[in-house]
Amino acid sequence: MKKNEFQALGISQELAEALHKHGYNEPTPIQREAIPSVLGGHDVIAQAQTGTGKTLAFVLPILESIDPNRSHVQALIVTPTRELAIQITEEVARWAPLKGIRVLSAYGGQDVERQIRKLEGAIHIIVATPGRLLDHLRRETVQLFKLSTLVLDEADQMLHMGFLPEVVEIISATPTRRQTLLFSATMPERVRQLAKEYMKPPVEIEVKAKRVTLDEIEQIVVQTTDRGKLDALCKAMEEDPPFLGMIFCRTKLRATKLRDELDERGYAVDELHGDLTQAKREQVMKRFRDAKIQFLVATDIAARGLDVEGITHVYNYDIPHDAESYIHRIGRTGRAGMTGKAITFTAPRDAFYLEAIEKGIKMQLVKRPGRGGAEARTDERSERGGRQGGRRGEARTAGGRGARGAAGRGAAARADADVQRHQRHAAARARSAGAQRRAAGATARHAEPDAAQRADAAAPEHAVKARCRGAARRAARATVPPHAADAERQRQAPAAAARAARRDAVTAPSAGAAARAGRRARSADGRRSQRRSRSARRQRGSAWAFRRRWCSGARRCRPRTQAGGPRRSGWRPEARQISVT
Known part of the structure; x- marks a missing residue:
């Protein structure tokens, strides 16, 4: 029967019956090739297309080989992502109770203390990502010295994600007598190089197909x-x-x-x-x-x-x-x-x-x-033309939804040119009207004297004389005699002098301000003099200190003198005189 095909590969009857109940009636090609080799204790490199049942190809033999009476970790499955670790854990947990086997998933993002508490019990299989597994190894909460089987699932992806140093460190924490299994849909050269370094001569299994991807x-x-x-x-x-x-x-x-x-x-x-x-x-x-x-x-x-x-x-x-x-x-x-x-x-x-x-x-x-x-591309051009046409339509009263295609863009461009032309004509008409108004005003101004002359000629003689007398009176009122102008200036002179005095009083510094300015100037001069004095003292002090240091010890400095003569400038070291009384 089909349900016994897994039994023919070495799977126990209880597992085969459970597989049959879940709809697994016959093994896939990768399962047919890999299960007997894994049960035989060989290292395996298996390559097959995605969706061909690679997970069961290593999970079923691991469940058959684990002894539930031993409490240490016997199998380790390393995956590149958390989602894959969760999925494999769920797959193992589906069949593990049939054998009395306990499984634990360890990946980042979970409470590490909770994982540590679970590890204190009997855990037979660990499914982990590289980072969290190394964390447990460094905490010494996971011991792999008795490990029997190591599985690297999607090994190419782990190397692609930069997990090579972590994978090497994990492998170095396992015993050399372990069984190592590599499963992946692709097998680049880096994975094969890793297999040569850390695996015993492996059994290479490759399920070939006409195409790399599935026909389905x-x-x-x-x-x-x-x-x-x-x-x-x-x-x-x-x-x-x-x-x-x-x-x-x-x-x-x-x-x-x-x-x-x-x-x-x-x-x-x-x-x-x-x-x-x-x-x-x-x-x-x-x-x-x-x-x-x-x-x-x-x-x-x-x-x-x-x-x-x-x-x-x-x-x-x-x-x-x-x-x-x-x-x-x-x-x-x-x-x-x-x-x-x-x-x-x-x-x-x-x-x-x-x-x-x-x-x-x-x-x-x-x-x-x-x-x-x-x-x-046509839609993009049409949309762009539509936006431009819409903006032009806002400038015009009619507006528009924009042209589609080259014809629409050409019509919008012509409409835009018409608007600009009309605007230019309106501006020209406005300028012309303004020029005409200015010319009319100038003509009227030049025409006013002629009209006055014509009015004078038409008016009677007595009206002309009356206008002349009024003009003479206005001219007389506008004319100021020289003596009156001098009197006005003399009358206003005291007020002008008073204003000038007040202005000078405001702008000129007071006696107190002048005194304060003098004190500040003297204080500044004094500070400058003090700084110069302190600088000179520091220089002299430095010179004396140098001489004291140079003359210390067994020799000292004395002024050099002549017999009976005055003290000469300069110094020379002489031996220290010690008198004992």
Whole structure:
């Protein structure tokens, strides 16, 4: 019977029956090849496509080889990400109670004291990430000197994430007689070099297929632009709605921004990346597994080993830069014999990465134009023309919605030229009207004397004489005799002198101010003199101190004198005279 095919590989009957109850009727190719070798105690390097059951290929033999009566750690499974550690722990915990085996997951973001308390009991299998495991090793809360089996799952990703020093330190803490297993979908040269250094001659298992990626995954490339990616993604999700879909971005910032934009458009979406706390990451994964959210925007931390039932579509919003990342990303769908769809959105500048991916997976991907091909470029030009037309329409009264295409832009340009031409004509007419008004005013001013002369000629003689007498009286009142002007100046002279005196009194310094200024000046001079005196004393003191130091000891300085003559300038050292009385 099919349920006994696992028994034929060496799996116990109770485990085989439990597998059958959960729908595992026959082993996958990688399980057929790997299980007997692992049960035989050999080191194994296993390579197979994603979604082919690699986890059970090492979990089942480990469960068969562990002795539950021994309380020490007998198997260690190291994974690159927390999500993968949680997933493997759940897989082991599903079958471990059948054998009485206890398992513990140790990864960052959890309470380390709680993990330490759990480690005080009997733990047979530890599933851990490199950083937290090294933390326990340094605290000496985990002992690996009796370890039997070491598993490096997704070893290539651990090296890619820079965990090589940590992996080497973990390996050095295990006994040399251990069994080492390496499982991954890709096996670069660095992983093989690590295997040569730390493994006994391994059994290499590679499940070959016609293509590197699964045939059950339909792979499509949508050609777009960076600006048109969001619209192209929404269009793809609406045309072929997934049950659950994963959207991969290159950076955490891009993932957060895309999540916000999709949330504004009404999609049930959440994000998963390294900046989230561990509690938040677990909460997001639980909601996604329970189908409470339909789309999960994630970075490459969710591209390795993550197995969520119901993922039908994978969207590469940002194209991966190598074939290995592409293989692991699209491997989240089409698992366990199910079908899936992988859609990759590429901009013109992504042509190099697309070519590298096609070369790595050894197949040509189907390319479809989306928003971002000719259609997207036309839409961008139309939208830009529409915005310009709208601004021009605001300048005009009629306005407009903007032209679409080259014809629309040309019509808007012509309309703009008409507006400018009308404005120029209006300004010219205004200038002309102003010139005409100025000319009319000048003509009127020049015409006024002629009108007065004509009025005088038409008026009677007595009216002319009356106007002349009035003009003479006004001229007489306006004329001031010289003696009157001198009298006025003399009358105003005292007041002017008083104003000048007050002004001088305000501006001139008082006697007290003058005295204070003199004291400040004398004080400043005194301070300068004191500073010069102190400087001279310091110089003299330095000279005397130097002489004292130079003449100390067995010799001393004395003034050199002549017999009976005056003391001469200068000094010379002489022997010290000691008299004893």
